[in-house]
Amino acid sequence: MRRSFSGWSLLLSLYLGWVLVLSGCTGEKKESSLAPDFTLKTLQGQEIVLSKLKGKVVLLDFWATWCGPCKESIPHLVQLYKANEQKGLEVIGMNVDRGDENAVRRFVQSMDIPYPVVLTPEQVARDYGAVGLPTTILVDKQGSIRAKIPGFSIKIGQTITATVEELLSEKP
Numbered sequence: 793m794r795r796s797f798s799g800w801s802l803l804l805s806l807y808l809g810w811v812l813v814l815s816g817c818t819g820e821k822k823e824s825s826l827a828p829d830f831t832l833k834t835l836q837g838q839e840i841v842l843s844k845l846k847g848k849v850v851l852l853d854f855w856a857t858w859c860g861p862c863k864e865s866i867p868h869l870v871q872l873y874k875a876n877e878q879k880g881l882e883v884i885g886m887n888v889d890r891g892d893e894n895a896v897r898r899f900v901q902s903m904d905i906p907y908p909v910v911l912t913p914e915q916v917a918r919d920y921g922a923v924g925l926p927t928t929i930l931v932d933k934q935g936s937i938r939a940k941i942p943g944f945s946i947k948i949g950q951t952i953t954a955t956v957e958e959l960l961s962e963k964p
Contacts (some may be wrong), residue, residue: 804913806883825937826914828842828919830919834909835897835910838883844931845882847932847955848880849876849880849932850882850883850884850954851881851928851952852928853866853883853885853926854886854927856888856889857895857899859925859926862944865926866885866905867942868905869883869885869907870907872952872956876910876956876957880933883907883908883910885905885907885908886910886912886916886922887909887911888914888925895901897911921940924943926944927941928942929941932962933962938959
């Protein structure tokens with residue numbers, strides 16, 4: 793009897809451990825810490841200071857020109873930006889390519905990206921934990937990170953849209 797009880801205890805412990813591990817693998821990570829501030833120049837030479845965007849919902853899209861899922865996500869983000877820019881959404885393309893800035897410019901032009909794009913230093917990408925591409929970071933009107941969403945698919949696009957709409961509806 794004693795052996796049976798310890799066996800069940802072990803199984804229960806393993807099961808609970810897996811539940812805890814898997815609950816962290818949903819693809820969306822809720823955050824609530826203050827977004828690390830940065831000052832970066834857009835491809836057009838304009839300065840963006842994240843802390844000066846308080847009062848707006850900010851979507852940071854960490855991407856690269858060579859990233860297939862990034863190329864899929866950009867049309868969704870362009871549409872989301874155009875639909876919500878007047879409601880207080882700011883989208884910033886956080887390009888992590890290393891090397892030819894002109895190649896990034898040509899890519900941005902070919903994708904008809906209307907929102908600002910910056911060349912993102914490695915340290916800024918690390919500060920936001922953007923280790924995979926694309927990674928979407930959603931910052932609320934108070935400047936706090938509310939979601940970190942890695943990857944892209946239709947379902948992830950729907951999650952991004954729903955979260956943006958939720959954040960836009962919140963009072964400042």
